[in-house]
Amino acid sequence: MVLASGIYLYIFFDTGIEQAWASVQRLTEGQWYAGGIMRSLHRYASDALVIIVVLHLLRELVHDRLHGARTFTWITGVLLIGFLYASGITGYWIVWDRLAQYVAIASTEWLDTLPLFAEPIARNFLHPGTLSGRFFTLFCFIHIAVPLFMLFFMWIHIQRLAQPRVNPPRELTLGCMAMLLGAAWLSPATSEAPADLSTVPAVVNLDWFYMLFYPLLDRISGSAAWGVLLAGALLLLAVPWLAPRLRVQPAAARVDLPNCNGCGRCVQDCPFSALTLGPRTDGLPYTDQAVVDPDLCVGCGICVGSCPTATPFRRHSSLVAGIELPDFPLTRLRDAVDNAFAARVPGERVLVFRCAHAAAINSQGPDVAEITLPCMGHLPPPFIDYTLSRGRADGVILAGCAQGACYERLGQQWTQQRMSRTRDPKLRERVPADRVIACWAGRDTVGVSAAIAAIRNRLPQSTVTGEKQPCPAG
Amino acid sequence: MSGRLILQAMIYALAAAGLISFSGGPAYTHLDPGLALVKLSFSHAGERKEDCRTLTPDEIAALPPNMRRPESCGRERVPLRVELDMDGKALLRADLPPSGLAGDGVGTVYHRFPVTTGRHEFAARLRDSRRGDGFDYERSAVLMLAPQQNLAIDFQPDAGGFLFLDGNAVAEKP
Numbered sequence: 249m250v251l252a253s254g255i256y257l258y259i260f261f262d263t264g265i266e267q268a269w270a271s272v273q274r275l276t277e278g279q280w281y282a283g284g285i286m287r288s289l290h291r292y293a294s295d296a297l298v299i300i301v302v303l304h305l306l307r308e309l310v311h312d313r314l315h316g317a318r319t320f321t322w323i324t325g326v327l328l329i330g331f332l333y334a335s336g337i338t339g340y341w342i343v344w345d346r347l348a349q350y351v352a353i354a355s356t357e358w359l360d361t362l363p364l365f366a367e368p369i370a371r372n373f374l375h376p377g378t379l380s381g382r383f384f385t386l387f388c389f390i391h392i393a394v395p396l397f398m399l400f401f402m403w404i405h406i407q408r409l410a411q412p413r414v415n416p417p418r419e420l421t422l423g424c425m426a427m428l429l430g431a432a433w434l435s436p437a438t439s440e441a442p443a444d445l446s447t448v449p450a451v452v453n454l455d456w457f458y459m460l461f462y463p464l465l466d467r468i469s470g471s472a473a474w475g476v477l478l479a480g481a482l483l484l485l486a487v488p489w490l491a492p493r494l495r496v497q498p499a500a501a502r503v504d505l506p507n508c509n510g511c512g513r514c515v516q517d518c519p520f521s522a523l524t525l526g527p528r529t530d531g532l533p534y535t536d537q538a539v540v541d542p543d544l545c546v547g548c549g550i551c552v553g554s555c556p557t558a559t560p561f562r563r564h565s566s567l568v569a570g571i572e573l574p575d576f577p578l579t580r581l582r583d584a585v586d587n588a589f590a591a592r593v594p595g596e597r598v599l600v601f602r603c604a605h606a607a608a609i610n611s612q613g614p615d616v617a618e619i620t621l622p623c624m625g626h627l628p629p630p631f632i633d634y635t636l637s638r639g640r641a642d643g644v645i646l647a648g649c650a651q652g653a654c655y656e657r658l659g660q661q662w663t664q665q666r667m668s669r670t671r672d673p674k675l676r677e678r679v680p681a682d683r684v685i686a687c688w689a690g691r692d693t694v695g696v697s698a699a700i701a702a703i704r705n706r707l708p709q710s711t712v713t714g715e716k717q718p719c720p721a722g
Numbered sequence: 723m724s725g726r727l728i729l730q731a732m733i734y735a736l737a738a739a740g741l742i743s744f745s746g747g748p749a750y751t752h753l754d755p756g757l758a759l760v761k762l763s764f765s766h767a768g769e770r771k772e773d774c775r776t777l778t779p780d781e782i783a784a785l786p787p788n789m790r791r792p793e794s795c796g797r798e799r800v801p802l803r804v805e806l807d808m809d810g811k812a813l814l815r816a817d818l819p820p821s822g823l824a825g826d827g828v829g830t831v832y833h834r835f836p837v838t839t840g841r842h843e844f845a846a847r848l849r850d851s852r853r854g855d856g857f858d859y860e861r862s863a864v865l866m867l868a869p870q871q872n873l874a875i876d877f878q879p880d881a882g883g884f885l886f887l888d889g890n891a892v893a894e895k896p
Contacts, residue, residue: 295745296737350752360832366821367765368832374763375874375887427734428741435742448870450753456744463750 249428250297253290254395257283261342263388265381268344269442276438288432294336295457296428301332309487311655312494317408317520317544319488324405326484331398336458338391344384349373349443350452352387354465361470376445408544410521411658495604498547498575498622503538505529507557508570510536513672514551517625519657520544523551523571538571548656549573549626553666556673558628560585569628576622585631585640588617596707598700599641601627603648605655607693609700616700617641624648625659629666629675636683643683643703650690660688682706758839758867760813763832764877768800768820768850797826803849803857804831806875808842839867846875846884859883 260283262271275283305325308314314322341352356370372383406412415421440453454462465473483490500522501514515523515538522544525536538551551571552558558569560582567579589597592615600609600618609618621627624646635641646663654660665671667686675684685703689695753759774795782790802818818829843864847857859877861884867873874887 291745292741295741299737299740354752357832357834366827367830368763370832371763371765371830374761374876375872377887378874378876423730423734427738431738431741434738435746437746446872448753448759448872450755450757450870451749451751453747454750455746456748466752 249289249293249425251395253286253293256286257290258392261388263342263385265344265379265384268342268384269439272343272345272439276436280436284436285429285432288435288437289428290339291437291455292428292431294339295455296424297332298336298457301329305484309491311653312491313655314488314491315493316497317522317546320408321405322488323485324401326481328398328401328405329484330481331394331401333458335391335395335398336455338387338394340455340458341387342391343439344443346440346443346449347452347454349445350449351459351462354462358465358470358473361474373445379445408521409657410519417652498549498573500542500545500547501540501549501551501571501573503540503571504568505532505537507568508534508537509557510534510538511556512536512538513554513556514538514571517550517554517658517662519548519550519659520546522546540571546656547573547575548623548659549576549621550623550656550659550662552576552578553625553628553659553662554673555628558673559630560628560634561630573622573626576626578628581619581621581631582634584619585635588619589615589641594639594642596643596704597641598643598645598703599635600645600647600696600700601631603655603659605649605690606647607689607691607696609647609696610693612697612700618647623654623656623659624663625654625656627663629673632684633676633679636679642707644685645696645699645703646684646686647696647699648686648688648690650692651688653690753836753870756839756869757836758869758871758873760808760835760837760844760867760873760875761833762804762806762814762835762846762875763830765828765830766802766848766850766877766879767828768802769852770796771798771800771825771852772796797824799826799829800850800852802829802831803847805845805847805857806833807845808835808837810843837867839869839871841866844873844875844886846877848877848884861886 257275260271260275260279262268272287276287277284308318308322308325337351337355341348341355353370353373356368356373359365360368360370372379406414416424440449443449461473461477464476468476509532510525510528512525515525522541524539524541526539528534528537530537552569552573555569555571558578560567560578567582569578572578585599588599596615598612598616600616601624602609602618602620603624604620604622606624609616627646632644635644646667648660648663649655651660662671664686666673667675667684669675669677683703683706685699687696687699689699772795774793776793777791781794782792785791799820801820804814804816804818805812806814813835814831814833816831816833818831819825820829821827841864843862845860845862848859849857851858859879863886865873865886874885876885876887877883878885
């Protein structure tokens with residue numbers, strides 16, 4: 249929205265000192281139904297971006313998504329904040345009203361405290377005769393160039409994420425657009441009086457989303473303000489090393505070449521681009537083999553869940569998949585399934601495969617057992633078939649992160665697709681659909697309890713009566 | 723479901739209210755509206771620290787053909803001494819060192835002084851030579867400053883020295 253509205257505004261914007269304010273005014277008042285709305289959208293969407301960036305930062309911090317392989321993404325994200333602010337602030341300059349005059353002078357006076365410039369940049373705003381048209385046009389260029397650099401840096405920001413989701417869900421897009429249009433209609437963005445360098449804009453209506461720190465420049469020296477900024481930036485950059493890990497990251501996945509045929513499914517499913525296909529090194533008659541970059545691997549095990557050799561039905565060979573998590577070998581997972589209800593009679597036994605980031609199951613009785621996995625995507629679909637067809641349990645719950653908030657990014661999505669048989673490895677057709685519930689409730693224990701109650705109601709031997717209760721979280 | 727929609731609508735409304743409220747206010751008072759602002763700023767190169775020396779014919783001949791010149795000049799320049807008074811009281815006393823690693827660039831100054839409005843007498847002085855005392859440029863002016871007026875004091879040797887710009891000058895002493 250910021251980009252589209254900005255392009256529209258630039259078509260009508262005049263980059264001359266004398267013409268800039270008037271051209272924005274013509275846009276705002278002369279074509280309020282289009283240019284005015286676009287200008288307001290441009291401003292409000294840019295402001296909303298600041299809110300979203302802050303929420304994004306807090307979310308990643310709270311969910312501990314900043315350690316290990318994610319540190320690169322955190323650091324590039326923090327650096328992007330600088331581009332965001334440079335883009336926003338220069339956008340206010342080019343309107344060349346009283347606010348622009350204040351922001352331009354305050355910014356350049358602050359920049360001049362750095363020992364970088366032979367002559368003070370703020371001298372350009374000393375009086376009306378010192379501001380050249382060429383310098384003003386440079387403002388406009390900066391406001392276009394910096395966002396372009398920001399886009400490029402955003403591309404770097406997501407380099408270590410496979411299949412990044414750039415666009416928000418349709419409902420959120422429509423909701424935000426309606427909200428911003430409503431704000432633009434209720435309170436259109438307007439300019440202050442034209443800039444006049446022979447006077448001082450004593451009182452200005454700041455955009456506090458971008459200019460929150462400007463009052464500080466009037467209270468402390470420019471050098472001290474740079475110190476505050478540098479300290480804040482360094483603190484944010486150092487958060488991955490300062491913040492405690494909320495969990496111990498499992499060891500990186502390991503490829504077992506005798507069981508790897510180089511099919512590439514793990515490469516496609518890895519959320520952090522930690523897997524690649526490399527040339528075969530063991531002489532087996534396959535073209536490729538999976539290669540793990542341990543520095544990028546977060547140990548989520550989604551690759552194990554995608555491996556076609558990860559099946560517990562093996563009889564004539566030991567259970568080792570083409571790719572395994574050393575801390576969570578599949579043999580241990582099969583043992584856990586086999587022993588979950590060793591002493592219980594069939595009937596109402598519910599086995600919960602729980603993602604380590606979802607709520608723990610407590611006090612649900614002897615007929616409920618749970619097996620914790622690093623991520624729901626770690627569970628190979630044949631294990632669900634194995635659990636039910638071999639009578640290890642009567643119902644299965646997949647308790648994962650909240651809908652759309654998978655800690656390992658893609659585990660939930662891939663699990664849903666594997667369960668719905670649209671992604672390999674697919675859940676076998678013979679698995680009764682009413683015996684499996686995927687519950688994306690995150691830390692919500694009520695949601696998981698409801699899912700357990702719902703699946704018990706579906707069991708033929710059930711003695712529980714009452715209405716079926718699907719998992720409220722899906 | 724309807725409860726969820728209502729909650730979403732409330733969050734959107736709250737976000738819109740926040741955007742409207744803080745994207746253009748509350749107003750910030752950058753300068754007391756009853757004051758005026760005086761800005762002194764200029765860039766100027768001082769005199770060379772040493773006189774240029776005339777090269778002898780032998781010295782010129784010893785130079786590569788493309789670098790032969792009649793004089794040899796040191797690069798370093800003297801620091802500037804600048805003073806600004808208002809109503810007989812000092813607003814600024816500063817020595818401005820030449821910029822550049824070799825000390826051969828311009829000396830620069832940029833200072834802002836919030837001042838009361840009304841009639842004021844300003845005196846600006848600059849020394850840019852090797853003389854030990856006194857000044858090479860001086861100008862005084864009596865000005866009437868209005869609230870929020872920006873008085874710029876520039877220095878342009880080609881225009882005679884100090885310039886008092888955009889002030890409503892009522893009198894000027896030579």
